[in-house]
Every structure is written in C-alpha cells, then in structure tokens.
Amino acid sequence: MKTKIILTLVILFFILSCVEKPKNSVEPQSTKKSSYFDYSNSDDQVTGGINMIPIDTKKGTFNVYTKRMGNNPKMRVLLLHGGPGGTHEAFENFDGYLPNEEIEYIYYDQLDSYYSDKPNDPSLWTTEHFVEEVEQVRKALNLNKDNFYLLGQSWGGILAMEYALKYQDNLKGLIISNMVASVAEYNKYAQEVLGPQLPEEVLKEIKAIEAIKDYANPRYEELLMTHYYTEHILRKPLEEWPKSIHLMFEHLNPNIYIYMQGPSEFGITDEATLSDWDVSDRLKEIKVPTLMLGATYDTMDPKYMEWMATEVQNGRSVTTNGSHVSQFDDPETYFTGLIQFIKDVDNGSF
Template sequence: MRILLLSLFACLLFTGCKQQEKQTPENISETTTSYLDYSGSEDQFTGGIRMIPITTPKGTFKVWTKRVGNNPTKKVLLLHGGPGATHELYECFDGYLPNEGIEYIYYDQLGSYYSDKPEEGDTSLWTIEHFVDEVEQVRKALGLNKDNFYLLGQSWGGILAMEYAFKYQDNIKGLIISNMMSSIPEYNQYAKEVLGPQMDPEVLKEIMELEANEDFANPRYNELLFKHHYTEHVLRMPIEEWPESITRCFNHLNPSVYVFMQGHSEFGISGDASLKEWDVKDQLKNISVPTLVIGAKYDTMDPAHMEWMSKEVQNGRYLFCPNGSHLAQYDDQKVFFSGLVDFINDVDDDSF
C-alpha cells in the first residue's frame, strides 16, 4: 500500500509539473507573440503606422492609419465621428481587443488631425462621396477583403459605414453601425422633442438664444453644453473624469470640416450643414452582410430607431447599452465590448 501511495503521489506530482509546464510564460505568450509580431511587415519600422496616399480631384494627400495586432480573418477598420474628429475616440479599444486577438486599425480621415489637410476654405472634398471613395482606397492599401474586413463606424463614422456598405458591401465581412441613426431629420426630431425637454428649461432657453444669435464662439455656449448636455448624452461622467484621449480628441477637432457638414448646433443638424437632409432609411434593406447596430439608453441618438435599423437590414443584430451614451465604448464598456467581440467571433465562425 505504501508503494502504491508513493507511486500515486509521484504520478500526481508529475502531472502537476506537466500542468505547471503548460502555464509557463513562454507557452502563454505564444499566441500573444504572434498577435504582436510585426517582423517582416512594411510598418514594423513605424510601429504599425502607415501614411496612405489618397487620390482626389484636388491632388494626392496622405491619411494616417495605425494597425494593432495580426489576425488573418478579423481586421476591424475604425471610422471615427465628427466629421473632423480623430481616431482618439477609440483608444480604449487597446484595453479589450488585443486580449481577444482581434486586429484593428486606427484611421484619421482626410482633414483630421493626424492626416493631411487640404487648403483652408476649400470644402469641395467634404462630401459623403469623397469619404466613401477614401475608405475604399484605404481598404485596398491595407489588403482588407470580404474574408477579413470588419467596418466599424460611430456617429458620423456610422453614416460613412452605411454609405460605404451601400456601394461596396461585397468587400465587407461584417458591418458595425454604432450610435448613429439612419435619418438626420429623425435625429433632429429626437433632439428637439426628447433630449431638449430633459434639460432644465432655463438652461435650454439660454442655449437656444445663443444658437439663435449664432453666438457659438461665446465661452458660455460650450460651458452650458458640457455641463448640461455632454455629461448626460455624450459621455456620462464628470468632465474632470473624462479620459485624456477624449479631451485630446476634442482639442484636435477640425472645425472647418465639422461645421461644414454637421453645423454648429449640438441639438440636431441645422443651418446649411451639408448633412442636414441625409436620410437612408429606405436603403437599409439593401444591406445583406452581417450587421451589428449599437444603441445606448442615454445616447444623443434614438435607441429605438437603432433597434429598428437592426431589423431593417437583412442580417442584423442589435446591441443595447443600458448605461451608455453616445460614447458607449467608455461609459458602458463591458456591455459594448462583450457584444462587439461576440458579433465578430460569431461572424468569423459562421454562427451568426
């Protein structure tokens, strides 16, 4: 019996050692090392950054991109909002997607902070048609295709993602429309009839007076917006607690692009902004690629409309962030990233 016990102990000890051996840093890091291996790639020297030339009627310009990770079947191109904002809105993705082995590409659209900026005052390139063509040129340069290409757009980026899908969905493996409605007129209505009345009447009155007088440069305008609107519907936390990446993005916003396409007002799109009449509700039924639509309870966009969008496309899913606002990737992170990762994995293994 003693010999049997000793043999059993030795066996357990050996098994434990083998199990422990499986948990060595060398073995654990094998997948991680492959994911972060840039050797032999043309962007190794720059740490994943590539300035991609874009051909336009106004000449050739370069746009900034940065690849994070390697995955032959899961590559997510990130379209930032604004228009005229930056990839910095997405920097929290670093905290989630690498652990899932999902490759993603930061990208500043033309006119945004890290990319080239055409001549000041020339707005001829600030069109949906230009930006759709720009995304297609970026796609080709990065070698993205229907076997690996996930396109994620948030806010204005969501508009761009939809418009790209209408023209080039055969190039896409999966589409993610985040925090963006399919109709600006309906967004304006939601802002006026739902969001406005939630604000203190006196505060709303003062904001509306400033807008009526086109006094957008008045520091009071931004003061009121940040305190009473942004912290409720853009990023639900005190401004002093906002991530540095978000404050940096606000500081880097290109107002020339933003105002021309979006306008000054934060309560809908008004004036002569070029996106004022944009509406593609009737075209959603033409999107056949797997599509995830993300909405949030406190968003500037109507979550009910975005749920409807997910049913209007041919192959859709809705992700609702119950604690989120317009930047749900920050104020409802666990729900946002869990749903995003599940969607990408489900499409990848054909279980969507």
C-alpha cells in the first residue's frame, strides 16, 4: 500500500513539474549584475562620489571639488567646464545619457570656481597653473592612459588642448567641445559673421555700449540675453533654459572670467590674458585619438572645428545642430557622437 502511495506521489510530482509556468511568473534574476552604480567599499562612498582634492600651488594648498558618477575602470571622462570661472553645472544633463552606456564621468570645478576653494589670486589665473591642476586631479583620481578621456568645453577646450600638448601620454582620448584653437579666429568669427546677423539697431546699441566699456549696464546684458544668447549660447527661449544652466550663470566667478576672457561676448578683449592664445600650429603634435564637437549655431566657427580634426594626427569631427552648449539644444547628435567616439577608442576600432 505504501509503495502505491509513494509511486502515485512521484508521478504527480513529475506531472506538476512538466506543467508550463504561467507567462507572468517571475524568473529568478541573474546573479550577474552591473557594478556601475556600486560605490560600496570605495573611499568616496560616504560622500556619494565627491572628492575634495588638495591642489599644491605657489600660493599654498587649496581644495577643488570633484564628483565621480558611476564606475568603469576602462572608460573614465574628466569634464573641464567653461568660463573661466564657470562650473560643472553646464554638464549636468550628462546624467541623462552616459549612465545608460556605463561610461564613468567626473564633475570638476576648477580652482576659483563655485564649488571649489577661491583664493582669488590672479597670479594663479594662468593656463600653466590650470594644466598642472588638471594633472594633480588626474593623479588623485588614478586616471591613466588606459582609461582617461579628457573633455573640455569652451574655456575648458583651451585647457584640454594645453593639457594634451604637455601630458598627452596620460590620455586615452581627447574631446574638444565648442572651442577653436585660436582666439584670433574666435574673435574674427564673432565680429564678422555672428555680429552682423543681429538686427542692425541691436548691434549698433551693443557696439555703442562696448565702445565706452559700459559692460555693467543692465541694458547690455538684456540685449545679449534676448538677441545673442538665445541664438548662439543655448537655442531656446530663456524661460525654457534648464535650471543647471541658470545656476552656472548665477555661480560664474566674474573676477577670473573678466581677467582671462574679458567682459565682451563678441570675442576676447585685448586686455584679457587669453587675448593672444593660439595653438593652431601645434595641433599636429596631438597624436592621441581626438574628437572635435562643433555646432552649427555656436559662437565658435564649426567649419574651423572640422578643420581642427584634420590637423591632429588621429581626429574625428561631429557637428551638431545646436549652439555653444549643444549638449542641451541638440543632445541626440552630441551624445551619440560622444558615446560612439569613447566606445570606438575603447574597443580599438577608432
């Protein structure tokens, strides 16, 4: 009798095990999971990826702000913001695109920018200082030639080119976003191409204000914001600009900005320290894989940026349909080009 019962139970178990599982049944999750957002057991776990990195300068040691987003030992991108004196906030929509590709990226506010220490010492406001600052950040974050991509936008592009010309052996890839290799070319494009595109009466009023150097005049900012910024900085009505861009402008350090760039938005003024900056003849020295990210409506000549990609030894050019912060007004082209470049370099197909 016991034998029959046991045999019946075995047959019943076999039949039940062969019954097809309901389609809505939950399968056990794979034991393999991404470590991209795993900050456990890392030194910066308690700060959420933030590291205040000490920078040695001739005027003492100061701390700069960095924040690591994600983990990927093969693809790590350090972001150099514009200005000078801008902030990492201009890059905050990278959160919407790079994590899905598991590309690690690092926000960084340069010395005298909002989230970092502000010694407010003009003797530190040189490209030479900032190149060495980037190098100290690189070492502190353990970035190296096997994983280190450097992305510089606007003034950050100047800094990235200068860094590559001195330290390119530390790089895996270089990205220059919205910056030409010559201030003279930048000024020429602003004055000969972009300025005349403004309504005649607007341009006349702007030039009159600049002629007497009345840059603090609220009317000057009003004219630029209404007629120039919405065409060539971010091609959206001001009320549609993202909060991160408004914050970047609110947090901009005007002292370093005016000292290095000057008060005008139609090129870099003669008294500014960057007024004669030009490395166009040295682009051919850059051998590391390089992406030039230009934009049709940028303050920088997109054709000149395409030419820059032919001057470096191993270049590629992508031109978006956006403006100076084209990561916001043409993100599809911008991030597609950026991600493809990083992955092509990573897998050796570039």
